Amino acid sequence: MGVDTSTIRTVRVTRYVTPLREGGSLPALAEADDGFLYALKFRGAGQGSKALIAELLGGEIARALGFRVPEIVFAQLDEAFGRTEPDEEIQDLLQASTGLNLALHYLSGAITFDPVVTTLDPALASRIVWLDCLLTNVDRTAKNTNMLMWHKELWLIDHGASLYFHHTWDNSHEQAVRSFTQVNNHVLLPWASQLREADAELRPKLTASVIQRIVQLVPDEWLANHDVQSPEEAREVYRRFITMRAAASENFVNEAQDARKRVI
Incomplete structure (x- = not known):
C-alpha cells in the first residue's frame, strides 16, 4: 500500500539560516523554495528518523484533536547542500x-509559553495533558514547555520525544496500555482539573480512520531501519499502539489524576 501524503506538502530546503538551540537534535531555522522559513528537524541527528516519526505522528494527532500546531512539511x-x-x-x-x-512552519515573533505569565483555562490544560499521556510525551515540562504563544493563541510544538516505545520496539502491546508515570513532571498538571471531561471529548475524535490516515503519512524511507519486516508492518505497529492506547485511556487518566493530587 502506498503512503498517502496528500495532506503533507513537500518543500526543498534552499538555505540554512541558523541553529535554533543547542542540544542533541540540533534543529535549525531554514528557508525553503516556497519562500517560507521553517524549524527544520534532521533525520541525521539524535534519535534519527524515529524522532521525525514521533514529530509527525504526534503533531498530526494533536491537529486532528483540535490543537493548534504549525504546518508540518x-x-x-x-x-550538495552542506558542502558550503x-x-x-x-x-x-x-x-x-x-x-x-x-x-514545522516557523512562527515568527512567537514567545515561549510561561505558566507564570499566562494562565491557561483548565479545560485546555486538561486536554493538553490528556494528549501528552496518550502520546507518552515526556517533553512538556517547566524546563521545556514546548508551547508557544503566537498572536495571543497557544501553539504546540516539538513532539519528537513522544512514542518512546519505538526506541526499543519491544512489548508494544504491553506499553500501549500502561499508565504514564512521567505525567507528574507535566508543566500543566496543576491546572488540569478536567481530565475526565477531556477524555470524554477527545477519545471519540481519535477514530480508526483518523489514526489510519495519520499513520499512512510516514514515509517508507524513515521506516527502513526498523526492526520489522517492512514499512507497512511498522506502520501497523504504530496504528495498533495508538489505537490500544486510546482505548485504554482510563489507565493514564487515573495516573494523571493521582499525580495531580500529589502536586497541588
Missing part, C-alpha cells in the same frame, strides 16, 4: 540528513 535536503557550510559539526549533520527530513 516534508523537507527535501539535496546532497563552514561549521564542521553542522556540515556533518547536513550530509547525514540528505533526503527527506521534517519541518
Whole structure:
C-alpha cells in the first residue's frame, strides 16, 4: 500500500539560516523554495528518523484533536547542500540528513509559553495533558514547555520525544496500555482539573480512520531501519499502539489524576 501524503506538502530546503538551540537534535531555522522559513528537524541527528516519526505522528494527532500546531512539511535536503557550510559539526549533520527530513512552519515573533505569565483555562490544560499521556510525551515540562504563544493563541510544538516505545520496539502491546508515570513532571498538571471531561471529548475524535490516515503519512524511507519486516508492518505497529492506547485511556487518566493530587 502506498503512503498517502496528500495532506503533507513537500518543500526543498534552499538555505540554512541558523541553529535554533543547542542540544542533541540540533534543529535549525531554514528557508525553503516556497519562500517560507521553517524549524527544520534532521533525520541525521539524535534519535534519527524515529524522532521525525514521533514529530509527525504526534503533531498530526494533536491537529486532528483540535490543537493548534504549525504546518508540518516534508523537507527535501539535496546532497550538495552542506558542502558550503563552514561549521564542521553542522556540515556533518547536513550530509547525514540528505533526503527527506521534517519541518514545522516557523512562527515568527512567537514567545515561549510561561505558566507564570499566562494562565491557561483548565479545560485546555486538561486536554493538553490528556494528549501528552496518550502520546507518552515526556517533553512538556517547566524546563521545556514546548508551547508557544503566537498572536495571543497557544501553539504546540516539538513532539519528537513522544512514542518512546519505538526506541526499543519491544512489548508494544504491553506499553500501549500502561499508565504514564512521567505525567507528574507535566508543566500543566496543576491546572488540569478536567481530565475526565477531556477524555470524554477527545477519545471519540481519535477514530480508526483518523489514526489510519495519520499513520499512512510516514514515509517508507524513515521506516527502513526498523526492526520489522517492512514499512507497512511498522506502520501497523504504530496504528495498533495508538489505537490500544486510546482505548485504554482510563489507565493514564487515573495516573494523571493521582499525580495531580500529589502536586497541588
